[in-house]
Amino acid sequence: MFDYIVVGAGFTGAVLAERIATQLKKRVLIIEQRNHIGGNCYDQYNEDGLLVHKYGPRVFHTPDKQIWEYLSQFTEWKSYQHKAAAYVDGVLVPIPFNLNSIECLFPKYLAEELSRKLIELFGYGSKIPILELRKTEDAELKLLADFIYNKVYLNYTYKQWGLKPEELDEYVTGRMPIYITRDDRHYHDKYQAIPRFGYNQLFKRMLNNSNIKIMLNTDYREVVTINHHTKQVKFMGHAFEGKLIFTGKIDELFDYCYGELPYRTVDFNVKVLQKEHYQDIACINYPNDYDFTRVTEAKHLTGQVHPYTAIVEEYHRPCTRKDVPYYPIPQQQNLAIYAQYQQLALEYPSIILSGHLADYHYYDMNVAVAMALSKFDQELQLQKSLLSTGR
Numbered sequence: 351m352f353d354y355i356v357v358g359a360g361f362t363g364a365v366l367a368e369r370i371a372t373q374l375k376k377r378v379l380i381i382e383q384r385n386h387i388g389g390n391c392y393d394q395y396n397e398d399g400l401l402v403h404k405y406g407p408r409v410f411h412t413p414d415k416q417i418w419e420y421l422s423q424f425t426e427w428k429s430y431q432h433k434a435a436a437y438v439d440g441v442l443v444p445i446p447f448n449l450n451s452i453e454c455l456f457p458k459y460l461a462e463e464l465s466r467k468l469i470e471l472f473g474y475g476s477k478i479p480i481l482e483l484r485k486t487e488d489a490e491l492k493l494l495a496d497f498i499y500n501k502v503y504l505n506y507t508y509k510q511w512g513l514k515p516e517e518l519d520e521y522v523t524g525r526m527p528i529y530i531t532r533d534d535r536h537y538h539d540k541y542q543a544i545p546r547f548g549y550n551q552l553f554k555r556m557l558n559n560s561n562i563k564i565m566l567n568t569d570y571r572e573v574v575t576i577n578h579h580t581k582q583v584k585f586m587g588h589a590f591e592g593k594l595i596f597t598g599k600i601d602e603l604f605d606y607c608y609g610e611l612p613y614r615t616v617d618f619n620v621k622v623l624q625k626e627h628y629q630d631i632a633c634i635n636y637p638n639d640y641d642f643t644r645v646t647e648a649k650h651l652t653g654q655v656h657p658y659t660a661i662v663e664e665y666h667r668p669c670t671r672k673d674v675p676y677y678p679i680p681q682q683q684n685l686a687i688y689a690q691y692q693q694l695a696l697e698y699p700s701i702i703l704s705g706h707l708a709d710y711h712y713y714d715m716n717v718a719v720a721m722a723l724s725k726f727d728q729e730l731q732l733q734k735s736l737l738s739t740g741r
């Protein structure tokens with residue numbers, strides 16, 4: 351009945367299903383274990399009628415016109431320039447840490463001196479990862495780097511990952527470098543917005559195609575079996591001759607044969623407040639205070655007008671098999687296990703792996719979309735070459 355089975359209805363699975371259905375005109379079955387599409391981007395109205403991002407705040411941003419135009423087929427946008435802040439020594443300062451943050455925290459003469467040195471050394475407008483800044487030899491900048499490291503990164507990273515910044519691959523804290531600028535926006539990408547009618551609506555429009563069928567509330571293992579000796583895939587007990595696109599956990603797919611890959615999960619504590627607003631911006635980080643990492647007020651993202659507001663506190667902890675695996679943990683020993691799974695996957699020609707769980711790498715939404723589009727292009731080329739050789 352189906353040419354492709356897609357496991358997972360997040361951005362990766364949805365983009366691939368949409369492309370296959372509309373460009374290859376093939377039939378796709380999406381199998382999703384949750385009771386909704388949209389993966390971790392899913393947003394929903396709570397019982398008070400407030401639109402909340404169920405799995406944490408989602409701000410879409412990309413420098414890439416092609417990605418922007420691709421998604422614009424499925425949604426209109428509400429312009430939004432994301433700003434975040436953090437409490438440091440009781441003072442609310444812009445995050446990512448920038449020249450304005452320095453000015454908030456240090457006496458004027460010192461702030462001016464530090465800013466001058468940063469601009470001289472790195473250039474105005476540059477972005478410097480904290481672990482890079484700590485390598486500086488200038489004594490004053492070294493003091494600044496240690497200050498930022500201790501007050502912004504160390505405890506926040508420990509809360510989020512259970513590890514120190516230097517125990518993780520440098521790209522983790524590199525995702526949020528120090529900005530040598532007075533531009534307070536969190537992202538500086540050309541395209542930045544929130545789907546006007548929510549992410550859920552975007553996904554619904556993306557998957558609204560007669561070639562796409564969706565099976566919700568279904569663990570793929572209930573209907574798909576993989577014989578790891580013959581590499582054959584079965585669907586509902588019958589040999590499946592099509593392709594299986596898998597966006598779930600790579601270690602689970604291969605029955606944990608090289609051991610379990612660790613992930614971090616997040617508990618979201620949602621509070622509905624009977625007032626219009628709680629904080630002035632969408633996200634406030636608490637690197638050193640409390641046990642949660644940040645508080646998000648979704649109304650700043652969604653633009654919803656409502657007499658009440660909802661805030662969400664995020665608590666991170668190790669992930670068990672029953673939890674939602676949000677963050678793969680990029681440490682050398684885990685990446686070595688992942689590399690073994692990746693090698694093994696090459697022996698399964700009918701299985702395509704894509705997405706942050708299958709790649710064991712944390713992606714922003716725009717990157718997940720770009721990678722799924724490029725996987726589709728590979729598949730398209732393959733189908734074309736099979737067609738031209740008559741196979």
Ligand code: UDP
Pocket residue numbers: 436445502503504506507510522523524525526635637
């Ligand atoms: N980070 C931090 N303090 C902050 C914000 C971020 O130490 O106030 C670190 C933390 O290790 C985090 C990384 O920077 O994992 C990347 O931050 P980002 O905001 O991109 O995290 P995400 O939103 O993806 O959870």
